[in-house]
Amino acid sequence: MRSLCRALLHGPADAETLRGASAFFESALAKAVGASTRPSFGNPWSPRVRPNPTEEAGRRTVLLALAPTLLLDGIGLARAAQPATAHRLAECQLFELYCRSVGLDEPATSAPLKFRAKLTLAGATLPPLDDPTFFHAPNIPDFAWTLPAVQLCLFHRPRSYFPELLGWTLAHGLREPDWWDDDDAAETGRCRALARAALEACTDRDEGRVHAGWSLYCLSFTELLQETAGQLARRLQAREAMASIVQAKRAHALGHHGRVLLAGRSLDDWLAQAGPEPLLDALRDSPYLDRTCAAESRLIRAMDFGGPMFGVFDAAERRVCLDWIEDESRSVDMAATGSAFIPRPNRVNQRPKSGPRSKRAFYTALLGAESTSDIPGQATEVVERTLRLTRLFMQLQRGYRRFFPYDEAAFHARIEAIYRHDIERYRPLTVPPRIGKDFCRWVILQLAPTILVDGCWLAGIATAAENLDTIDRHLLKIYADELGNGRPERNHPNVYRRLLDDLGIRLPPFASEAFAQDPRFLDAAFDIPVYLLAIGQHPRRYFPELLGLNLAIELSGLGAGYMRLIDLLRDHGIDPAIIQLHLSIDNLASGHAARARDAVMIYMDEMERKGGAEVSRQVWKRIWTGYLSLETTALKWALQIRWRSRS
Incomplete structure (x- = not known):
């Protein structure tokens, strides 16, 4: 167990x-x-x-x-x-x-x-x-x-x-x-x-x-x-407690006691036996114990500062030794001691699991994965392929997407610059838009596979309370907000469902094969959600990339792009609630973008302290690769091509 x-x-x-x-x-x-x-x-x-x-x-x-x-x-x-x-x-x-x-x-x-x-x-x-x-x-x-x-x-x-x-x-x-x-x-x-x-x-x-x-x-x-x-x-007796301590330490004590003699044999010989019982019997009748004054026993003094076993036994284990010397049948409190023999965990070599090949089939399979063993074997291939392509084009990036050496001030300044640049690009809509309502409706349809799994890249963060550090809590808070914090009407995918209903777009249940195979979708419509679902299933393996990806997603909800889109939808009589929601909740003051930025900074500080400059440089490159990876998927380009072909 x-x-x-x-x-x-x-x-x-x-x-x-x-x-x-x-x-x-x-x-x-x-x-x-x-x-x-x-x-x-x-x-x-x-x-x-x-x-x-x-x-x-x-x-x-x-x-x-x-x-x-x-x-x-x-x-x-x-x-x-x-x-x-x-x-x-x-x-x-x-x-x-x-x-x-x-x-x-x-x-x-x-x-x-x-x-x-x-x-x-x-x-x-x-x-x-x-x-x-x-x-x-x-x-x-x-x-x-x-x-x-x-x-x-x-x-x-x-x-x-x-x-x-x-x-x-x-x-x-x-x-x-x-x-x-x-x-x-x-x-x-x-x-x-x-x-x-x-x-x-x-x-x-x-x-x-x-x-x-x-x-x-x-x-x-x-x-x-x-x-x-x-x-x-039936409180544990002192002899049982002492035997448990000896058993826990014997593997690491062997080889250190060849010169220590006990009943004519080296202590190493006693420790090499199958169990601790013979050793305890020999010790009870040895000069190493003083039953009249247990604290003066040579065994106890050896545990004190300057003794050959100083630091081997903690204070609680020392108390158990004293109880055993004084009266081995005495009941003792094992709640005070926490030493243990730790077996090596079994490592099972797993072959990559076979699974679906098409992006559409992957979408359904990843949604159906309930636990780690259900994840399609090629899920990591999806992530690796996206990251590999991102690294390939990293040197070609310009402007604010260009890679730069990390330091806290430079990173903070870059994020503020990205935000400010995008805000300043916004111009209110003053003439009838070139993009018609039918095209808006078509784009909303193509985005459905992605937005109906909003937050999925963070779905694997939740764990025991004690294992959640500050970074995890930032990410988990973002995920909880995406899900509506217990309020389905605030759940982001549900807000999008209301938009689809308002536009008369009827779709099969999104986790069904019928949804993924719907011919109205472009194949490219599944690029982003498959990548997000796949990396969300491996949050620890790709944690630096996940931090960068999360930052890109949360920053993308701010600035001119979304503000223009709100104007466009309103002009066509389409409810912009889903866009307005992201524009507000992703804010850089205290919203998701701020949490995403702070999570990166905390993680980089931790890596610098634990691994030094070289490790932090490697980690930073992985984070920025994750940041750029959002733009690697093909949907953005497919939408632009479709728009130009209709112009």
């Missing part, structure tokens, strides 16, 4: 891993459905067992057992609003719940981050979620990983298990808060209302599967607390 959770959170989760996760989920679901008792559906509930120890060590034990679950709070909703589904009300509301969970607008309100603070205040030591040692920390019991595995399966399969996700979310929201939870009653009320609203918005839901999701959460959380209560009753 530990390794499964790590693979599902940090990935890439291959097809075999996801099949195993789905099999586990189905098994857990069947068990929950068959449970004899469960809380009444749709009502606030509390688990039957609610451990509430009064002593500090016991409370640490409870917090550590709950840590994987509560630090991943909301992760099952992170991908609820995917490019293919984000225009629907229920998905919008679930994504809004995710944004509230991670504290998108104000990190201090995030439930997982508040729980991390509780851990710290309780003296429970745990690595961060992005540290591989987190998943193998011995102070987190094995049973604590079952519920997080379910959460992470929902993270990868939000469409396949959407009814169950609705029931799970409602059960989570209606669980009565306890001492380990956030105590914000107002926020709890808002989240409960959103969970209920999402359920009501899904009018074609399978009630049986929704109830199964409810039961799954209730049973999983109840069992987690039951196991935790059992652990409190």
Whole structure:
């Protein structure tokens, strides 16, 4: 379960891993459905067992057992609003719940981050979620990983298990808060209302599967607390704790203790044995321990400053050693220690997956990709081909598109210059436009495949609250705005749908094959959206390029181009709401363009500090390549050719 959770959170989760996760989920679901008792559906509930120890060590034990679950709070909703589904009300509301969970607008309100603070205040030591040692920390019991595995399966399969996700979310929201939870009653009320609203918005839901999701959460959380209560009753003994520490460190201790003798054998010989038990037995009867005054033992003094093992054992591990010396049957608090043996993750060599070849087929396939293993194998080829072509023409760029060495002031000045230049090009429409209404209508049709997936290049950013840095939060905020922040009427693709309806343009559902194969579209109409969907599926692999691409997209929503287009549409009696929306929300003062610019600056500063000048130069070239790549696709040129041919 530990390794499964790590693979599902940090990935890439291959097809075999996801099949195993789905099999586990189905098994857990069947068990929950068959449970004899469960809380009444749709009502606030509390688990039957609610451990509430009064002593500090016991409370640490409870917090550590709950840590994987509560630090991943909301992760099952992170991908609820995917490019293919984000225009629907229920998905919008679930994504809004995710944004509230991670504290998108104000990190201090995030439930997982508040729980991390509780851990710290309780003296429970745990690595961060992005540290591989987190998943193998011995102070987190094995049973604590079952519920997080379910959460992470929902993270990868939000469409396949959407009814169950609705029931799970409602059960989570209606669980009565306890001492380990956030105590914000107002926020709890808002989240409960959103969970209920999402359920009501899904009018074609399978009630049986929704109830199964409810039961799954209730049973999983109840069992987690039951196991935790059992652990409190059988507190780990000092000898077991000491054995765990020795086992974790033995691989790196071998070779350093050839001269240290214990019962006539070198300590290296003792460490080379299969388990730590013989070594512990030998140590108990050795002169290295002083049972009358454990702190004066040679073993303990060796851990102090100046000793040969200084820095090998932390303070919590030193306390366990003292407990073991004084009385090996004494119960100890493993919540204080966090060392671990970390196995190397299995690396599975994956062959490139076969998939569609045409741009139209790629569009449908990419929209259908629910998780990493569903991505067509040639998706990276699409991205690489676009970036390769962009690099080829980079030296030919002129004016503000020309590459330049990065420094913060120069970059900031370039962005301001691009913005100012485009604003100053604007001239109000004073004569009847040469472009007729029919051509405008045709262009609006050709842009539909792109704008109906607006924001898709950022769809893969969402993750656990603790793993979202400042850059991720800028990007995630842009994505949330594109989706309407839980309000479908503000969802950018839905605004465009209203425009299409107003113009009488009827299209098949955009995620269907019929849409992609519609003969009214140019092939070039799928160049941009296929590139955006493909790079959005690989946000970490192409992160510098993604930052540059995002900057280009957000800046393109400002200036003369959009202002003239608004005038043109109004002159023809066409609602310019979608253009006006981007012109305002993409603003460079505090809108998307400002966030995109700041994300680049923060990232470049980070690369300079971590990698030095050479690394930052390479990264900057990748960012600018991403910036230029938006213009590499063929739609712009196809539209111009069509216009000139009609003139």
